[in-house]
Amino acid sequence: MQDVARLAGVHPSTASRSLAESPVRISAATVARVRAAARDLGYRPNASAAALRTGSSRLIGVLVHRLTDLALSTMYAGVDAAATAAGYSAVVANGLDDPAVRHERVDALLARGIDGVILADARLDDTVAERLERLGVPYVLAMRTLPGHASVSTNDVEGGRLAARHLLELGHRTAAVAAGDALTSTGRDRTAGFRQAFADAGLPIPDRYVASTGFGVAAGHRAGELICRQGPAPSAVFAVDDLTAVGVIGALRDAGRTVGTDVALVGYNDVELAAELPVPLTSVRSDRDQMGRLAMQLLLDRIAGRPVPSTLLPPLLVPRASTLGASVPGASPPA
Template sequence: MAESKARQVTLRSIADQLGLHVSTVSRVLNGRADDGARAASGDTATRIRRLAQELGYQPDPHGSGLRTGRSKLVGVLVPRLSDLVLAMIYEGIDEAAGELGLTTITANSRDDDKTRRVRTKMLLARRVEGLIFGDASLDSGFLDELAADGGKFVLVNRRAGEHPSVTADDLLGGRLAAEHLLGLGHTDVAVIAGEPYASTGADRTAGFVGLYRDRGLPAPRVVHSPFDTAGGRLAAERLLADPNRPTAIFAVNDFAAIGAMGAARDHGLTVGTDISIMGYNDTPLAAELPVPLTSVSVPMRDMGRRALQMLTRLLFGGEVRSERLPPVLAARASTARSRPAAL
């Protein structure tokens, strides 16, 4: 781009200037700096490297890709990049990819199966070497097909079937949330559970509900919703309209929790006093909200990094085992004891 076609620096242009053969130049430039001896005499190697550096030679990926069959491209499918959680995971993926000389291409599926298939096909047409899915659905039909076709991929954030994945331990995270609210004396609680097709929401909810059941307490109410603020607000409206409303709400996502905070306020309730609300993921916003939000912290960037590393192991024919990273509770002002002293 910065160079017109005619001026592009190629192995040939370097070879010609040095009176060498392009294969020699290729060997030197591809060999690692230390074992250059294998490729050419020390002197020749030095001259080649110096000129390549001087001219700013960058190998044309079309040429090498065509020849080697390796694109050094990785495809990343997410529900939407404007979901902060996925954006942070993607940053982790891209960071780790860059360190390994890989480039990522991303696409949004909007959690729609048709879109997911079309976008995946586009990524494959680009000859990505492998894929990372951040939008897995518990109904894993598409992934099963892809795996059967020999597709190489790993999942991140959400698990599905037996496909290799890097997730947080959402079951544990749900239990941590339940322990926290129970510790504050909340026995009448509700869960804003997200979309039923996502393992994240399902597992967090199962962990949460499971602990209440284990303690012989009444089962928390569970209501589903989109993973965003508007969805959380609507779900909370339903819960708060009930005269017998819960004293605490666990939303499986910080943004849904923020929506729930808004609904609480509309009902004249002060969050952290009249009602406890907690979220999940501990996005950077949570700690900085006017009423700091209790949440469950998940290593999003690290999940992304690990997913990329797992994919490369898979591509090199190695064995991979799914990873579950531990979540950590982050208690803040939005949750407090169930019955204030004043009552």
């Protein structure tokens, strides 16, 4: 720092303040001269030393079950953009939907001195949120919810209802659900909303038509296989996640059925892939980028000691050929 100050012709304290994220009471010309000197000398601020001095690492941790999940990667992009704008860096860790791994990854994040956590890997059978609360680490949930914990998510019950109403309006009388993971709010709430709408129409969905095999392509294929073994075959399937829906498509194909022709399929999240499939997928859209940005803002509020409310974003059904082209033998729209 003394070398930088000497080259820029300023006092070391002025050089230090000029290299801060938001220089205060220093002219733009001086800031530019100091930063140019730092570049010429190859100077980099020591983040660990700064954290010790300020009590803040300017790092936030983001725990997801798998960043390869397209919906989560978009949500994380929103977190990262909002973090950068606020002068923070985001560090992501995969919990793999495994309680032991999840706690190990939280330990690794805490060891880096993070200022807070965005938890997108929450389950009803896990205690990570309670542990963070007990330790006094600021956190918020994103995408998934837990009772009593601040979160930013889509109104997934309403999203399930939107999917069901769409199919009912098209005349479908029998439907099945690839229900994801029943211990997550996304699997539980989307399924509950869908089943409730069918029940309200006088068409309750039997439990045997609900396959809770997890999220993702492989899990969706297993769910599709279980559904195909039931009789009579449903005319429509709701998958609570778009990648799960892709696996369902494969299982239906193997069973001799064609999505968009003799069976309708609705997904959830409306990832970019959905519109580009050979038969474009009808999906319930959730604004994951906005979700990530709002989660970061809520986390900043918690870091500052302010109370934060949970936020529910509105879902939107995007109809495409996977439902609009499917025939419904002998069906008539419900009254």
